[in-house]
Amino acid sequence: MKIFALVDCNNFYASCERVFDPSLKKRPIVVLSNNDGCIVARSNEAKTLGIPMGVPYFEHEKVIQKHDVAVFSSNYQLYGDMSQRVMDSLRLFAPDMEVYSIDEAFLRLDHLQPRNLYEYCLTIRRKVMQWTGIPVSIGIGPSKVLAKVANRVAKKRTDSGVFDIGDNKTRDEILKTLDVEKLWGIAWRSADRLGRLGIRRASELRDANPYIIRKHLSVVGERILRELRGQSCIDLEDIQPRKNIMSSKSFGNLLTEKKPIEEALANYAARACEKLRQQNSRAQAVYVFVQTNEFRETDKQYNNSITCSLTIPTSDTRIIIEAAKSCLDRIYKQGYRYKKVGVMLLDLIPASLEQKHLFAESDQRPGDHLMDTVDRINEDHGPDTLFFGAEGVNREWKMRCGLRSPRYTTQWDELLTVN
DNA sequence: TCTGGGGTCCTAGGACCC
DNA sequence: TCTGGGGTCCTAGGACCC
Numbered sequence: 001m002k003i004f005a006l007v008d009c010n011n012f013y014a015s016c017e018r019v020f021d022p023s024l025k026k027r028p029i030v031v032l033s034n035n036d037g038c039i040v041a042r043s044n045e046a047k048t049l050g051i052p053m054g055v056p057y058f059e060h061e062k063v064i065q066k067h068d069v070a071v072f073s074s075n076y077q078l079y080g081d082m083s084q085r086v087m088d089s090l091r092l093f094a095p096d097m098e099v100y101s102i103d104e105a106f107l108r109l110d111h112l113q114p115r116n117l118y119e120y121c122l123t124i125r126r127k128v129m130q131w132t133g134i135p136v137s138i139g140i141g142p143s144k145v146l147a148k149v150a151n152r153v154a155k156k157r158t159d160s161g162v163f164d165i166g167d168n169k170t171r172d173e174i175l176k177t178l179d180v181e182k183l184w185g186i187a188w189r190s191a192d193r194l195g196r197l198g199i200r201r202a203s204e205l206r207d208a209n210p211y212i213i214r215k216h217l218s219v220v221g222e223r224i225l226r227e228l229r230g231q232s233c234i235d236l237e238d239i240q241p242r243k244n245i246m247s248s249k250s251f252g253n254l255l256t257e258k259k260p261i262e263e264a265l266a267n268y269a270a271r272a273c274e275k276l277r278q279q280n281s282r283a284q285a286v287y288v289f290v291q292t293n294e295f296r297e298t299d300k301q302y303n304n305s306i307t308c309s310l311t312i313p314t315s316d317t318r319i320i321i322e323a324a325k326s327c328l329d330r331i332y333k334q335g336y337r338y339k340k341v342g343v344m345l346l347d348l349i350p351a352s353l354e355q356k357h358l359f360a361e362s363d364q365r366p367g368d369h370l371m372d373t374v375d376r377i378n379e380d381h382g383p384d385t386l387f388f389g390a391e392g393v394n395r396e397w398k399m400r401c402g403l404r405s406p407r408y409t410t411q412w413d414e415l416l417t418v419n
Numbered sequence: 420t421c422t423g424g425g426g427t428c429c430t431a432g433g434a435c436c437c
Numbered sequence: 438t439c440t441g442g443g444g445t446c447c448t449a450g451g452a453c454c455c
Binding site for chain 3: 185218220
């Protein structure tokens with residue numbers, strides 16, 4: 001039988017901040033999205049204050065000030081690096097592992113005796129805490145969906161932080177009280193449909209007729225049903241190269257002129273190309289979009305997008321920037337206040353798989369070596385050490401992130417200091 | 420004044436083929 | 438006026454995830 005464990009970092013972003021600043025230990029914390037727009041992470045104390053997830057920051061500023069909540073802009077370099085440390089630690093305990101998101105991983109623990117599972121996970125949890133300072137919760141079950149359910153329970157067991165849903169009797173009790181929309185893969189739309197079939201609890205979905213569920217929720221729904229029965233349908237996934245790579249951000253301020261928008265676009269394109277080369281792919285098409293601010297009802301609205309294919313599959317930032325700029329030329333219109341521009345690289349293929357040029361002397365493209373060098377320098381000396389002229393130097397479109405903590409683990413000049 | 424970013428998978432329907 | 442039967446491929450849109 002398969003045994004899955006879902007390891008989930010508790011309030012990950014907030015916990016990352018705490019690792020480097022012990023004075024935050026009991027203080028409520030919120031972490032903001034890009035541009036300090038929305039609240040995307042909260043410590044338990046902040047949740048207790050009733051601050052919701054994913055809401056605009058400015059709407060809750062009063063409560064936040066009143067209760068002396070610590071507020072942070074997103075520090076993705078820090079969170080990414082801490083995530084890496086957690087995942088590296090987990091791998092030592094279970095080489096058969098899927099990194100599911102920045103703060104979650106599924107492990108296969110089939111090799112353990114069921115009676116040892118719980119103890120083993122307690123050890124994992126203790127070691128991750130010791131090595132990284134990040135608290136995690138671990139749910140154990142015979143399928144991914146059940147491991148997810150178990151993790152919800154584990155989160156509430158603050159003493160141990162581990163829960164095994166293997167026992168049939170307790171499992172049944174838990175599923176009887178769990179609403180279907182709390183299940184992994186069921187959101188409000190599916191929950192609505194199930195509600196119309198009279199299915200509201202997880203146990204009711206488990207006991208429903210698979211064919212009926214398939215008719216209403218497609219194979220996705222049927223798989224969840226079977227997983228609830230303990231029949232594993234969703235296995236660990238290997239890391240696959242991305243099929244699309246997207247880069248887009250809201251501007252710090254609304255923009256009307258084309259020039260700064262073009263620079264921002266070039267910057268996002270450069271980021272996307274870095275990711276593209278990291279996974280050893282080339283793009284065959286580029287998609288560009290522009291958006292005005294939909295929340296400003298008095299502003300004239302304009303959204304548009306365009307896709308153009310590239311003559312040769314490429315990962316050369318210079319070519320992609322040029323292509324993106326010519327896309328922008330075709331959709332940019334004067335007289336609007338723009339909020340966001342974005343670029344997506346499409347139809348990605350492995351660099352190795354591409355059609356060779358009939359008359360080319362070498363397999364390597366002239367640009368490959370240059371891009372490789374740029375990437376290496378930026379990796380060694382920090383992002384933006386080398387950048388493209390098209391990205392500009394003023395960067396008036398840069399997002400706001402005034403509340404960011406130091407990048408303790410990735411920047412030499414921002415190391416933690418102890419007095 | 421201020422409202423995130425980046426992905427995946429599945430299905431239906433149209434276009435096209437022989 | 439009558440108008441087959443089987444495919445494949447592509448795209449857009451829906452739904453969901455963190």
